[in-house]
Structures are given as C-alpha cells and as structure tokens.
Amino acid sequence: MADVLVQGLLVGGVYALIALGFVLVFKSSQVLNLAYGEMIAVLSYLVYEMLAGWGLPSWAGILLLVPCGAALGYVMERLAIRPLLGQPFLSVLMMTLMLSFLLKGVVVLFWGSKSFTLPFTPHGQWDLGPISVIPGAAVSFLTALVIFMLLTILFRRTRVGLSMRVVAADPGVAQSLGVRVRQIFSLSWAISGAFAAVCGILVGMVFTVTPVMGDIGLGKGLPVLLLGGLNSIPGSAVGGLIIGLAESLGSYYQPGLEEVIPWLLMLVILLARPYGLFGERRIERI
Amino acid sequence: MAILRTKTQWLLLVAGLVFLVTLGLYVSGEWMNWLIMVGIYTVAAIGIHIMTGLCGQFSIGHSAFMALGAYTTAILGTRYGLSPWITLPLSGLAAGVGGLIFGVPALRIKGFYLVLTTIAAQFVIMWAIRQPDWTGKTYGLEVPAISIGGSALTEAQYWWLTLGLAAITLFFAKNIQRTATGRKFVAVRDNDLAAEVMGIDLFRTKLLAFFIGCFFAGIAGWLWAHYLLRINPDLFTFKLSLWFLAMIIIGGMGSTSGAVMGAVAIMLVDKAVPALSPVLESVFPSLGFQIPAALSLILFALVVMFFIFLEPKGLYHRLERIKLYYRLNPFAY
Numbered sequence: 001m002a003d004v005l006v007q008g009l010l011v012g013g014v015y016a017l018i019a020l021g022f023v024l025v026f027k028s029s030q031v032l033n034l035a036y037g038e039m040i041a042v043l044s045y046l047v048y049e050m051l052a053g054w055g056l057p058s059w060a061g062i063l064l065l066v067p068c069g070a071a072l073g074y075v076m077e078r079l080a081i082r083p084l085l086g087q088p089f090l091s092v093l094m095m096t097l098m099l100s101f102l103l104k105g106v107v108v109l110f111w112g113s114k115s116f117t118l119p120f121t122p123h124g125q126w127d128l129g130p131i132s133v134i135p136g137a138a139v140s141f142l143t144a145l146v147i148f149m150l151l152t153i154l155f156r157r158t159r160v161g162l163s164m165r166v167v168a169a170d171p172g173v174a175q176s177l178g179v180r181v182r183q184i185f186s187l188s189w190a191i192s193g194a195f196a197a198v199c200g201i202l203v204g205m206v207f208t209v210t211p212v213m214g215d216i217g218l219g220k221g222l223p224v225l226l227l228g229g230l231n232s233i234p235g236s237a238v239g240g241l242i243i244g245l246a247e248s249l250g251s252y253y254q255p256g257l258e259e260v261i262p263w264l265l266m267l268v269i270l271l272a273r274p275y276g277l278f279g280e281r282r283i284e285r286i
Numbered sequence: 287m288a289i290l291r292t293k294t295q296w297l298l299l300v301a302g303l304v305f306l307v308t309l310g311l312y313v314s315g316e317w318m319n320w321l322i323m324v325g326i327y328t329v330a331a332i333g334i335h336i337m338t339g340l341c342g343q344f345s346i347g348h349s350a351f352m353a354l355g356a357y358t359t360a361i362l363g364t365r366y367g368l369s370p371w372i373t374l375p376l377s378g379l380a381a382g383v384g385g386l387i388f389g390v391p392a393l394r395i396k397g398f399y400l401v402l403t404t405i406a407a408q409f410v411i412m413w414a415i416r417q418p419d420w421t422g423k424t425y426g427l428e429v430p431a432i433s434i435g436g437s438a439l440t441e442a443q444y445w446w447l448t449l450g451l452a453a454i455t456l457f458f459a460k461n462i463q464r465t466a467t468g469r470k471f472v473a474v475r476d477n478d479l480a481a482e483v484m485g486i487d488l489f490r491t492k493l494l495a496f497f498i499g500c501f502f503a504g505i506a507g508w509l510w511a512h513y514l515l516r517i518n519p520d521l522f523t524f525k526l527s528l529w530f531l532a533m534i535i536i537g538g539m540g541s542t543s544g545a546v547m548g549a550v551a552i553m554l555v556d557k558a559v560p561a562l563s564p565v566l567e568s569v570f571p572s573l574g575f576q577i578p579a580a581l582s583l584i585l586f587a588l589v590v591m592f593f594i595f596l597e598p599k600g601l602y603h604r605l606e607r608i609k610l611y612y613r614l615n616p617f618a619y
Contacts, residue, residue: 083595089398091594094535097528098587105583112576260413263406270403274395
C-alpha cells in the first residue's frame with residue numbers, strides 16, 4: 001500500500017511537470033498550448049533517434065535536445081500563433097489542436113508505430129526502507145523538484161519573469177511600459193519548448209516512448225492544470241501530486257479506473273471551482 | 287423571412303434534390319460509401335452547428351454523443367428486438383439526454399472552460415461505454431440491418447434514407463434560425479449577459495441548444511450504426527470530434543449551408559489521402575507504409591490551418607463574396 005502511494009506521488013511529479021509546460025505558455029501569452037503533449041512525444045522520439053540512431057552518448061543527446069525543444073517552441077509560436085494575435089480564442093485553440101495533429105503525423109511518418117525504451121533508463125528497483133521505488137520515477141521526481149524551484153525563481157526574482165507576468169496581466173499596458181510583448185511571447189514559447197524536451201526525456205524514461213504518448217498531454221496535463229489553476233506554478237505541483245495519488249489509489253482498488261480518474265476530477269473541479277485550487281482569475285458567471 | 291424566397295432558389299433546390307437522388311442510381315462502390323458518410327457526417331455537423339455556430343456553446347465531444355446514439359440503437363435492437371424505426375427517435379433522445387447532462391455545467395463555465403468540459407465528456411463517455419459487458423466492451427456490438435418489406439436495404443436505398451434524414455435535419459436547422467428560439471440562440475452566442483438582461487432564460491436556451499445538437503448527433507450515430515452493422519468504441523474518437531468542429535469552422539460558423547460545405551470539404555480531404563499516398567510513396571520510398579496514416583493527420587491539420595489563417599470565416603463567406611463580386615461587377619462596391 002505504501003508502495004502504491006509513493007509510486008503515485010512520484011508519477012504525480014511527472015504530471016506536474018507536464019502541466020507546468022502549459023502554465024508557462026498560459027502565464028505569458030494567455031494561450032492554452034494543446035499541442036504540448038505532442039511536442040513532448042516528438043522530442044522524446046528525437047532523443048531516442050539521437051541516442052540509438054546516431055549513436056550519441058547519453059549526456060550529449062540530453063544536452064542537445066533542450067535547444068531543439070526551444071527551437072521547436074519558437075518556430076511554432078512565430079509561424080502558427082503570432083499571426084493569430086487578436087483573433088477569437090477558438091481560432092487559436094483549433095490552431096494548437098491542428099499543430100498537435102501535425103506533430104503526431106510527423107511522429108507517425110518517421111517512426112511509424114514503433115515503441116522504444118530510452119537507453120539510459122535505470123533498471124531494477126531501489127529500496128528505501130520498507131518501500132521499493134522505481135528509479136526512473138524517483139529521478140523524474142527529483143528533477144521536477146529542481147525545475148520547479150528554478151521556475152519559481154525565474155518568475156519571482158528576474159526581470160524576464162516580471163516582464164512575462166506583466167504581459168500576461170495586460171499586454172497593452174506592458175507594451176506602453178516598454179516591454180517587448182512579442183519577444184516575450186516568443187521567449188515563453190521557447191522556454192516551454194525547452195521544457196517539453198526535459199519532459200520528453202523524463203516521460204520517455206518513466207513511461208517508454210510510444211506513439212500514443214502524446215495523449216498524455218491532454219489526458220493527464222489538462223486535468224492537473226485545471227486542478228491547480230491555469231496560471232499557477234505551485235498549483236500545477238499540488239495538482240500533479242493529487243492526480244498522481246488519486247490515479248494509483250484508483251488503479252489499486254479497481255484496475256481500469258486509472259484512465260478516467262483524472263478526467264472525473266477535472267469535471268468536479270470545473271463544476272466546483274473552475275479557476276482551480278490556486279488560480280488567480282475569477283471567471284464570470286451568470 | 288422564408289427559407290426559399292425566389293423562384294430561382296426553388297428551382298435550384300428541386301434540381302439539386304433530383305441530382306442527389308439520381309446519384310443513388312449511378313454511383314456505387316467506394317464513392318457511394320463516401321456519399322453515405324458525407325450524409326451521416328452532415329447530420330452530425332448540423333447538430334454541432336446548432337450548438338456551436340448558432341448558440342456559441344463550443345463542444346469537442348460530439349463523437350461521444352454520436353456513440354450514445356449508435357449504442358442505443360445497437361443495444362435496443364439486439365437485446366430487445368426493437369425495430370430500427372422505433373430506435374431512431376430513441377437514440378436521438380439518448381444522445382440528447384447525454385448532452386443535457388454535460389450541458390448543465392455550461393451555465394456556470396464559459397467559452398474556453400466549456401471546451402475543456404466537453405473534451406472531458408468525450409473521454410469519460412467513451413471510457414464508460416467500454417466498461418460494462420452489455421455494451422460489448424472493446425469488441426463492440428452487432429447492429430440489425432434496416433429492412434423494408436423483408437429484405438435489408440441496399441447501398442442505394444441507404445443513400446436515399448441518409449439523404450432524406452439529412453434533408454429533414456437541414457430543413458429543421460434552417461427553420462430554427464427563423465424562429466424565436468433561433469434568435470435566442472444567436473443572442474446568447476453574441477453576448478449572453480445582454481441576452482439575460484433582455485429576458486432570455488439562459489439556462490433553458492443553452493440546455494435546449496445542447497439537447498438539439500446532441501439529438502442530431504444521436505441520429506447520425508443511428509445512421510452510422512445501421513450502415514456499418516457493427517460498432518465498436520474505436521469508431522468514435524477525439525479526432526472525429528475535432529473533425530466536426532473543423533467542419534463548421536471550414537464551412538463558416540453560424541451558417542447552415544456552411545456546415546454542409548464543411549462536411550463535404552473535410553470528406554474530400556479524407557478522400558485525397560489514399561489518392562496522394564502513392565505519389566508520396568514513390569518520392570520517399572524509405573517512409574513507405576507509414577505515409578497514409580501520417581498523411582491523413584498532416585493533410586487534415588494543414589487544411590484546417592490554411593482555413594484558419596486565410597479564410598477564418600469559412601467557405602460560406604467566400605461564396606458570399608463571390609456572389610457579391612458577380613452582382614457588383616464592374617463596380618467594387
């Protein structure tokens with residue numbers, strides 16, 4: 001039982017990281033990047049290709065992937081999202097959904113339906129006292145912790161983080177204050193892309209690289225995001241842990257329940273408190 | 287204002303109907319299959335047009351409501367032996383009630399969050415369908431064929447059935463825009479706070495839009511089930527829900543003919559995939575067998591992106607501009 005709880009927490013850390021990618025983009029450009037899951041998938045396959053196909057050593061592949069992810073995010077923003085500034089949100093939403101299909105098509109095109117495990121996946125189990133832990137999940141959790149701290153510092157202490165928050169609050173005011181709004185948008189998408197690279201490595205390590213891993217962005221990322229609040233970093237951390245726990249408890253008591261628990265939790269939170277546990281904005285209600 | 291105002295419009299309508307009916311006599315094989323699928327998806331597209339285009343309640347869960355309709359007729363037909371004609375309104379009702387359940391939150395959450403609720407609805411409904419034994423789990427169910435006079439319908443007869451239902455649905459949708467209910471839908475879409483202030487009951491109007499939209503999805507599901515004669519949960523994917531939304535975006539939001547045009551356009555794109563695949567396979571032989579699957583995703587994405595960038599108001603708007611140009615030529619305005 002303790003195993004189940006710990007496993008749930010660790011996996012929840014990965015989910016929190018995925019939701020964090022959404023939060024990054026939403027916090028600065030008010031766009032929900034539904035293509036994030038597929039970005040993770042593409043970058044995961046890319047790192048596999050670099051490590052297994054081109055024969056790079058593990059550390060080189062990982063280091064090289066992060067700028068690739070940043071480039072992917074930047075290109076997506078410049079080509080697909082920036083032309084739609086000012087359009088109704090449905091256009092942007094459909095655009096991100098179509099981008100996710102495009103990326104999924106790219107994955108299917110180059111790698112078909114093959115599944116891989118990343119070469120640096122740790123094997124076996126670690127035993128911490130009475131609890132046995134899968135090392136991949138533990139490493140992901142620790143990485144997630146570090147990244148959360150880094151991001152909180154970025155948003156609270158640096159000028160760039162401050163600019164992002166200003167742009168998210170009111171782009172017009174930000175521009176009149178001298179903040180280059182379009183640059184901030186591109187920067188936030190690039191950071192989110194770099195993030196997707198890290199997520200790609202971690203998710204590929206914990207869940208193996210499969211053609212359907214892109215669905216994890218929608219299936220797990222969205223519920224965590226809504227549970228925690230769309231523009232809240234601690235929210236996605238807490239939301240991720242809650243959903244990870246709920247999922248493993250649910251699958252412990254009844255297998256097959258784990259796919260639907262995040263969605264049910266998301267429905268509950270949408271009905272009770274749509275802006276999430278830690279979200280800032282109030283939604284109008286009639 | 288009447289739906290058909292001039293003699294020319296009546297003539298075009300009659301000619302169009304005659305053409306479509308005679309198509310059943312000459313077309314066969316995969317194009318007949320394509321035509322029937324266009325008809326079925328048109329019914330569903332009109333449903334989502336009423337919900338999203340007219341009333342502004344965005345929904346990416348439409349294929350789950352189609353599944354409700356399809357499974358209703360399958361279960362009632364195989365387990366209780368009800369005739370398909372009786373299950374027709376019942377599957378519409380089942381899907382409509384399902385839509386009501388997921389539409390109740392629509393009062394409290396708007397726009398963007400409603401989209402997320404309907405995405406959740408899609409996955410939760412499909413998961414729920416996969417669980418019990420009496421829905422056939424992941425294997426699916428058999429569906430009895432519709433028969434008139436003792437023998438099952440042929441392809442051509444099924445096309446006429448689909449055409450008839452699509453025509454009735456289209457007429458209903460066009461008619462609803464002329465009534466007070468239709469105007470209420472549009473008022474809620476444009477500004478629901480102002481609509482409430484003017485005295486429109488938001489709750490009822492939104493729920494009614496959901497019910498009607500999902501009713502038509504149920505009818506489309508009924509049609510699909512009796513066409514395929516065997517349904518399983520994998521037919522009703524998230525991608526199909528996105529197809530319906532794309533149909534009304536490509537065709538033009540808020541326009542009934544746009545929904546039809548969008549359905550035809552998306553199905554044409556789908557037909558283009560097996561036509562283009564051999565060409566691409568000869569250019570990139572190393573990616574051979576993966577090309578059709580990838581192409582269907584990529585081509586769909588590119589077409590919708592093209593429309594979002596260049597023609598966000600859809601094909602119907604483009605048609606109106608062409609008609610305007612023809613009327614005003616050589617003047618510009």
